[in-house]
Amino acid sequence: MEFFRIRRDIPFMRHALVFNAISALTFVAAVFFLVTRGLHFSNEFTGGTVLEVAYTQAADLARTREVVEKMGFGEVQVQNFGTSHDVMIRLPVSKTTKAADMASNVFAELCHAESGQVADRQYTTPQGEQVSRKACEVAGAEPLKLSRTEFVGPSVGEELAWDGGKALIFVVLGIMAYLAIRFEWKFAVAAIIANLHDVVIILGFFAFFQWEFSLSVLAAVLAVLGYSVNESVVIFDRIREAFRKYRKMSTHEVIDHAITSTMSRTIITHGCTEMMVLSMLVFGGPTLHYFAIALTIGILFGIYSSVFVAAAIAMWLGVKREDLIKFSAAKEGDPNDPNSGAVV
Amino acid sequence: MNRYPLWKYVLLAFALVIGLVYTLPNLFGQSPAVQVSSGKVVVKVDGSLVGRVQQALDAAGLKPDYVQLEGNSVRARLADTDAQLKAKDVIGKALNADPADPSYIVALNLVSRSPQWLASLHALPMNLGLDLQGGVHFLMQVDMKAALTKKAESLTGDIRTLLRDKNVRHSGISRDGNTVTVNFRDEATRGTALGLLTDSLPDVQWTPQAGANGDLSLSGALKPAEAIKVQQAALKQNITTLHNRVNELGVAEPVIQQQGLDRVVVQLPGVQDTAKAKDIIGRTATLELRMVDDSAEAAAAATGSGPVPFGTERYVERGGRPLIVKRQVILTGDNLADAQPGFDDHQQPAVHLKVDAKGTRIMRDISRDNVGKRMAILLFEKGKGEVITAPVIRGELGASFQISGSMTTQEATDTALLLRAGSLAAPMEIIEERTIGPSLGADNIAKGFHSLTYGFAAIAVFMCLYYLLFGVFSTLALAFNLLMLVAMLSMMQATLTLPGIAAIALALGMAIDANVLINERVREELRNGSSPQAAIHAGYERAFATILDSNITTLIAGVALLAFGSGPVRGFAVVHCLGIVTSMFSAVMFSRGLVNLWYGRQKKLKSVSIGQIWRPAGAAGASTSTEVQPSDAS
Numbered sequence: 001m002e003f004f005r006i007r008r009d010i011p012f013m014r015h016a017l018v019f020n021a022i023s024a025l026t027f028v029a030a031v032f033f034l035v036t037r038g039l040h041f042s043n044e045f046t047g048g049t050v051l052e053v054a055y056t057q058a059a060d061l062a063r064t065r066e067v068v069e070k071m072g073f074g075e076v077q078v079q080n081f082g083t084s085h086d087v088m089i090r091l092p093v094s095k096t097t098k099a100a101d102m103a104s105n106v107f108a109e110l111c112h113a114e115s116g117q118v119a120d121r122q123y124t125t126p127q128g129e130q131v132s133r134k135a136c137e138v139a140g141a142e143p144l145k146l147s148r149t150e151f152v153g154p155s156v157g158e159e160l161a162w163d164g165g166k167a168l169i170f171v172v173l174g175i176m177a178y179l180a181i182r183f184e185w186k187f188a189v190a191a192i193i194a195n196l197h198d199v200v201i202i203l204g205f206f207a208f209f210q211w212e213f214s215l216s217v218l219a220a221v222l223a224v225l226g227y228s229v230n231e232s233v234v235i236f237d238r239i240r241e242a243f244r245k246y247r248k249m250s251t252h253e254v255i256d257h258a259i260t261s262t263m264s265r266t267i268i269t270h271g272c273t274e275m276m277v278l279s280m281l282v283f284g285g286p287t288l289h290y291f292a293i294a295l296t297i298g299i300l301f302g303i304y305s306s307v308f309v310a311a312a313i314a315m316w317l318g319v320k321r322e323d324l325i326k327f328s329a330a331k332e333g334d335p336n337d338p339n340s341g342a343v344v
Numbered sequence: 345m346n347r348y349p350l351w352k353y354v355l356l357a358f359a360l361v362i363g364l365v366y367t368l369p370n371l372f373g374q375s376p377a378v379q380v381s382s383g384k385v386v387v388k389v390d391g392s393l394v395g396r397v398q399q400a401l402d403a404a405g406l407k408p409d410y411v412q413l414e415g416n417s418v419r420a421r422l423a424d425t426d427a428q429l430k431a432k433d434v435i436g437k438a439l440n441a442d443p444a445d446p447s448y449i450v451a452l453n454l455v456s457r458s459p460q461w462l463a464s465l466h467a468l469p470m471n472l473g474l475d476l477q478g479g480v481h482f483l484m485q486v487d488m489k490a491a492l493t494k495k496a497e498s499l500t501g502d503i504r505t506l507l508r509d510k511n512v513r514h515s516g517i518s519r520d521g522n523t524v525t526v527n528f529r530d531e532a533t534r535g536t537a538l539g540l541l542t543d544s545l546p547d548v549q550w551t552p553q554a555g556a557n558g559d560l561s562l563s564g565a566l567k568p569a570e571a572i573k574v575q576q577a578a579l580k581q582n583i584t585t586l587h588n589r590v591n592e593l594g595v596a597e598p599v600i601q602q603q604g605l606d607r608v609v610v611q612l613p614g615v616q617d618t619a620k621a622k623d624i625i626g627r628t629a630t631l632e633l634r635m636v637d638d639s640a641e642a643a644a645a646a647t648g649s650g651p652v653p654f655g656t657e658r659y660v661e662r663g664g665r666p667l668i669v670k671r672q673v674i675l676t677g678d679n680l681a682d683a684q685p686g687f688d689d690h691q692q693p694a695v696h697l698k699v700d701a702k703g704t705r706i707m708r709d710i711s712r713d714n715v716g717k718r719m720a721i722l723l724f725e726k727g728k729g730e731v732i733t734a735p736v737i738r739g740e741l742g743a744s745f746q747i748s749g750s751m752t753t754q755e756a757t758d759t760a761l762l763l764r765a766g767s768l769a770a771p772m773e774i775i776e777e778r779t780i781g782p783s784l785g786a787d788n789i790a791k792g793f794h795s796l797t798y799g800f801a802a803i804a805v806f807m808c809l810y811y812l813l814f815g816v817f818s819t820l821a822l823a824f825n826l827l828m829l830v831a832m833l834s835m836m837q838a839t840l841t842l843p844g845i846a847a848i849a850l851a852l853g854m855a856i857d858a859n860v861l862i863n864e865r866v867r868e869e870l871r872n873g874s875s876p877q878a879a880i881h882a883g884y885e886r887a888f889a890t891i892l893d894s895n896i897t898t899l900i901a902g903v904a905l906l907a908f909g910s911g912p913v914r915g916f917a918v919v920h921c922l923g924i925v926t927s928m929f930s931a932v933m934f935s936r937g938l939v940n941l942w943y944g945r946q947k948k949l950k951s952v953s954i955g956q957i958w959r960p961a962g963a964a965g966a967s968t969s970t971e972v973q974p975s976d977a978s
Contacts, residue, residue, distance in 0.1 A: 152775075
């Protein structure tokens with residue numbers, strides 16, 4: 001089985017201008033959306049309270065929203081989460097109520113709306129673990145359960161945002177330094193521009209669709225950055241090898257050759273990783289949903305940017321054979337030696 | 345040329361065995377158990393409790409898998425939930441004489457079912473994070489300012505007493521934030537005071553200043569090094585207090601750790617009732633100092649032959665002896681500045697106590713009038729009190745004094761701990777809180793596991809179809825990778841979270857890259873006309889440099905996340921970094937080992953099973969459009 005029956009080098013670099021134009025346009029679009037719509041930060045960054053409640057019947061969002069809004073916490077978000085029975089309620093940081101009590105207050109109010117009472121329940125799980133929790137009871141049944149609560153103080157949220165930014169800067173600088181050492185500074189710059197473009201595109205998607213940007217998504221973005229630099233590295237490696245092997249090829253042709261010969265590996269690897277990520281998207285549930293989406297976008301755009309854009313930018317920066325292959329001066333030969341310069 | 349020396353195969357086999365051994369505990373699941381922990385601050389859990397629990401279970405005819413001391417609780421693992429419930433009753437009855445006031449808390453719990461021999465090899469299952477187990481997570485911030493303010497206040501009192509005792513006149517002492525200002529009327533007095541204060545209070549930095557209306561003053565603030573020490577001590581004391589509190593909840597594996605300079609993380613897996621947990625954690629115990637009543641009626645009351653005299657109360661000492669103590673409170677824990685274990689003049693274990701200025705005055709008065717009498721130090725929790733220690737007053741006591749006599753070093757340490765547990769050194773506030781229900785936890789595990797399994801299966805099927813035998817080797821290498829990763833996480837006792845499972849999946853997805861690189865290279869070499877043995881050799885050699893480069897860049901991203909991440913992101917980062925390391929090992933060394941084992945010995949290897957080597961029609965080996973013939977492959 002061979003999917004990639006390529007007879008000759010595909011002249012990619014002839015279209016370098018087109019590739020870069022497309023990527024520049026998408027970049028501008030992404031920045032536009034980021035600036036106008038902004039990212040929809042999760043409460044891990046903004047601070048605030050999150051509650052997840054599970055109703056036994058399909059949840060009536062309108063009623064839930066009414067109950068929560070009446071409590072006067074300011075701007076609240078009520079939405080389905082995963083299934084139609086699960087509702088996620090997001091509350092901003094409140095100055096009046098202690099945030100730690102907000103969750104239990106809201107649960108109590110929702111319980112009253114279902115005409116139930118909040119009571120303590122002790123029970124033993126089938127494995128014998130003793131668990132105690134607050135349950136909302138109406139005549140012995142539980143119309144709604146509290147699955148999860150989370151509260152982040154505003155200072156913690158801000159710190160997390162800062163830490164995320166620092167991590168991103170560290171990754172960028174680290175990768176640039178490594179590539180500059182392994183290859184050459186032009187390659188480092190080209191790789192970073194291409195891959196940061198990836199990151200901005202992912203952020204642009206999140207801004208456009210207003211998907212929730214949480215810490216896991218940030219982790220996914222950084223992982224994607226590291227992963228898509230791989231692509232560029234593989235191609236640069238080939239470029240270096242081709243510079244060595246094919247002395248007569250021009251830079252333009254060398255790059256074409258490098259991209260063509262690594263095409264099969266690029267597509268197959270990305271396909272395999274994408275299979276794993278798709279499995280996460282399908283089976284991973286709502287918690288991993290946005291994480292998997294960020295990875296998917298990163299992988300798909302990664303092929304494009306790392307393969308076409310990085311090499312094109314390197315070419316435009318004027319990368320040459322001499323950048324990668326250091327000729328030692330001693331090879332000039334001793335002028336007094338009659339045999340110098342002879343090649344067998 | 346494709347032969348691995350024997351030691352490399354031995355190394356691979358060894359790694360495989362280690363991987364299996366350390367991954368095994370994770371597959372065993374959990375089994376019901378009973379955990380016995382201390383119910384009161386004064387009660388300790390140690391080896392002797394193991395014997396008592398064992399006896400109680402034997403008497404009831406229950407056969408636990410094992411009974412052992414783990415950390416500061418005793419755990420007994422049982423076969424099923426019926427035995428577990430029965431054991432709980434039996435142990436409760438045997439250890440707690442009074443069910444309303446239990447000395448020991450007996451809780452139901454789950455422990456791993458892995459056999460003892462694995463545990464003795466230190467092969468334990470991974471810890472499951474809260475999002476996989478369910479439970480409560482608190483992040484508490486210690487109000488350091490309050491700790492420093494408290495210290496400044498006690499300093500103010502000390503200075504006042506000191507200057508009065510030495511007859512140095514001053515015209516006012518005030519405190520502003522954490523700075524104490526003492527005003528003087530003339531330079532000479534200020535000079536004397538400066539000398540005096542620098543000698544007796546070395547922790548404070550004094551600066552002469554010109555006061556508001558021509559007054560001369562000295563302004564003092566804690567030296568920065570001292571301020572840091574106060575904060576660190578406050579944090580440590582709060583953590584100790586939290587430990588004691590959390591023990592009461594009978595939680596399986598609580599996590600109480602310092603985070604940063606002024607924060608404490610408290611994680612309680614399995615607890616669903618946040619309100620109760622918060623209540624218990626926030627509570628403080630109070631310390632009280634009272635005189636012991638040694639009149640004849642009191643002695644009678646102590647033996648039980650008479651009623652408790654008016655104005656006194658009956659408490660129990662450590663060791664069970666009753667003690668009659670006067671109702672009047674002399675000192676409270678607020679006045680106690682510090683308690684440290686140490687040695688007295690005769691090199692006997694002792695506890696050194698420091699009280700603040702108010703406490704000093706009180707101690708001096710009381711001790712002067714009551715030499716030879718006993719003084720009791722009581723700890724009140726949940727409204728009930730217990731005597732920590734009741735020493736005899738030997739002489740006039742001042743700001744620092746010691747309690748010594750007939751205690752071992754362990755007892756001295758314990759007593760000092762209990763005295764410090766009297767109050768939180770500085771107030772704490774909850775700044776982050778998470779609760780996750782247990783069903784959600786189990787759900788998350790299932791989800792993570794499924795996504796991992798199906799993704800792996802999809803990749804495996806594709807690789808085997810596309811690369812045939814080499815694909816099979818690649819899949820085996822990937823499986824080896826997974827094994828090594830899980831084994832390393834178990835060895836490190838890392839905590840597995842849902843992002844951690846995602847990181848495992850991602851690591852596997854990325855790890856296949858190395859194998860694809862190698863396989864494609866080998867195909868290319870074969871396409872260019874190399875002999876199969878040479879193709880395999882060249883494929884692995886050439887691919888290695890690329891694999892190294894690409895993995896290092898991914899590693900940089902992983903390290904950044906590790907350094908700057910916290911909470912679940914950190915779990916993701918740890919697995920990510922480990923995954924890169926194991927993938928390099930498994931993709932390069934393990935798969936090469938397999939290939940060498942299979943193909944290496946055949947000298948005249950005609951073909952390798954790597955799928956279709958497609959050659960373009962025309963000259964075999966010509967694959968480029970330019971005129972230059974590629975140089976020889978090797």
